[in-house]
Amino acid sequence: MGGQQKVEQQHSLGRGTARERIGMLVDSGTFMELGLLNHSDLPGHEEQSPADGLICGLGKVAGRPVVVQAMDKTVFGGATGHVSKRKAREVKAYAVKRGLPVFELAEGSGLRMPDGMGSDGISASLPTRDGLMTARQVPGILGIMGDSFGAPTWHAVTSDYVVQVKGTCMAVAGPRMLEVATGETIAAEDLGGWKLHAEVTGQNDDVAESEQECIDKMRAFFSYMPLNAQQEPPFKRTEDDPWRRIDDAVQIVPTKRNRAYDMTKLIRSIVDDQEFFPLKPLFGRALITGLARLDGRVVGIVASQPLYSAGAAGPDECDKATEFICLCDSFHIPLIFLLDTPGFRIGSVGEREKIPTKIMVWNQALAYSTVPKLSVIVRKAIGMAYANMCGPGMGADFVAAWPTAEINFTGPEVGINVVYGRQLMNAENPSEERKELLHLWSFDSSPYKAAAKHYIDDVIDPRDTRKFLCQSLEYACVKNGSKSQRLLANWPTGF
Incomplete structure (x- = not known):
């Protein structure tokens, strides 16, 4: 990974590394890594970029095969480069081809500046039409495990299920970038914290107190999903009588x-x-x-x-x-x-x-x-x-x-006020007439x-x-x- 010092720094924040998170997600002994020998294609960055900052592979969750991607915060802050982006695209394309759900463990700062600069750099880094036209062939399940800007945010809002760990931020760009680019000063929690996305934007589907709870919820959602669009969701036998009366x-x-x-x-x-x-x-x-x-x-x-x-x-x-x-x-x-x-x-x-x-x-x-x-x-x-x-x-x-x-165009009280308001104003006994009208309206409903x-x-x-x-x-x-x-x-x- 990115070296012992950066691993320790990640642990000091109470967060796991990409490989530790994968170990929490997949069944023991099932992970088969792809692209282990990858590194950055920029001269001078080869030794600093093990796996080019993205851990990808195949594994099993509750005995069912899946594709897993985990962004490595210890390598360039989890930012994506040309090689890791290509690896992610190819692994996702394989998931669609073979009908395998995609789990993503997200934490990162978006595109690396050196990789994205220049007309060629940004042209190579844009989303592709094919990547966006997968037509929900396989479920996409994503956890926001740490601060996530740029690419991990794009992945989150196009996934089928997103869990955000409390204390993390999910946004297009981070507070530092905003301050430099626009002059806006804002705390990460206010910019894209769990509360904003859970209560205001709806861009996460649930929140978690810890990384373990986040992964548990991802696994729980997966238990209701088919592997792909050609299958029905998994049937689960139950002893609960289908004709059981609900006495309460x-x-x-x-x-x-x-x-x-x-x-x-x-x-x-x-x-x-x-x-x-x-x-x-x-x-x-x-x-x-x-x-x-x-x-x-x-x-x-x-x-x-x-x-x-x-x-x-x-x-x-x-x-x-x-x-x-x-x-x-x-x-x-x-x-x-x-x-x-x-x-x-x-x-x-x-x-x-x-x-x-x-x-x-x-x-x-x-x-x-x-x-x-x-x-x-x-x-x-x-x-x-x-x-x-x-x-x-x-x-x-x-x-x-x-x-x-009660089935009707509107509720009894509102309907009577609208339809019979003038009649009630001129009635000799408005309260009694209102009661009769309410009774009639209730019968009609x-x-x-x-x-x-x-x-x-x-x-x-x-x-x-x-x-x-x-x-x-x-x-x-x-x-x-x-x-x-x-x-x-x-x-x-x-x-």
């Missing part, structure tokens, strides 16, 4: 429309062995996205979260949903929608953030998705949000509702009217929600398993 469902979800609850509790009660793997849990918090299993089959969960904004989605939730639908459809993961939404968060803030466009891009992604899709209306399905959560007409295999579900006209398939006992999902998912997967047409594989990896 009615305790988890209040019947009162204005009472909040944690949808995650309902999700865990439904899925196999209560195991749920959330994605972007701190971003767009009025919507839950994550991975789980039903009767052994991997599924993607999209669910309203009434704990935040009553489950009303805003611009961030739209981006989060679109990105997740693209991921699931590209890797043959059926989608389960659990609805409890009062609509979208409308207003001037949303309009400034292009919420009409974001709502429709989410709808377009849903329309193009061809994996099996199942929807359950748990409590509320109001307005356009009903469509975005895979309501009737949006390609769901089956749509069911709980008996107390009942799922039984939609079920009677076959807009939805059934009204189910809440305690049978797991049974309904497992049973209908089995039928939905008879012809092609969970295979999709992958119409979203060429969509962007971020929104």
Whole structure:
């Protein structure tokens, strides 16, 4: 590596070296390195650049073959050169060719100045069209293990799953470069720390307290993924009865429309062995996205979260949903929608953030998705949000509702104020008339009217929600398993 002194310096920061991180990731004795004898092609840099600062190879994670790349901070600060860039491209191309997932352990300062200077240097260092047009043939899984600028950031935002270790920074350029180039002075944490990307930008999918936790989460995500786009996700046998009744469902979800609850509790009660793997849990918090299993089959969960904004989605939730639908459809993961939404968060803030466009891009992604899709209306399905959560007409295999579900253009209170406002102002007894109108509106919102006209398939006992999902998912997967047409594989990896 870059010498004992630099290795010790890396350890003094509480961080592992590239080779130590690979040892934590792959199964013992399985790593086969490629390009061990590489070094910089710039005269005079040969002895300073073992492996040219990038450790690449093949290995196994939980017995499954993968490609691994780890940037070596002890060699030129983890900056990439011509040789390491060529090695990375060729190894990734091999991963796509042979259907092997790519794990990246990222820490580095971007392109080396001497390698990138001059018209020839920068021309040789740009991204390639072929490298960007892989159409999600294999999963890309990346950990931000240390400060990452330039190339590791580009790799992160085009990966399928990103975990950022707390205390690291991920940005286009580092604070020092910004100060020199633009005069802006900013701390690394404020520029691209975990909190910014977890809560504001959504450019990481999760955060970790340590490198070990980061690698554990990368491995956990991989357990839900197929090796490549030609395979379905791995099936996992379970002793959890697919027809198990959820006796606490009615305790988890209040019947009162204005009472909040944690949808995650309902999700865990439904899925196999209560195991749920959330994605972007701190971003767009009025919507839950994550991975789980039903009767052994991997599924993607999209669910309203009434704990935040009553489950009303805003611009961030739209981006989060679109990105997740693209991921699931590209890797043959059926989608389960659990609805409890009062609509979208409308207003001037949303309009400034292009919420009409974001709502429709989410709808377009849903329309193009061809994996099996199942929807359950748990409590509320109001307005356009009903469509975005895979309501009737949006390609769901089956749509069911709980008996107390409310389905309508708008909520009763708002609807009555808009439609009957003037009538109520002139009424002799406005409060009594309002009560009658609310009762009538609630009846009209009942799922039984939609079920009677076959807009939805059934009204189910809440305690049978797991049974309904497992049973209908089995039928939905008879012809092609969970295979999709992958119409979203060429969509962007971020929104």
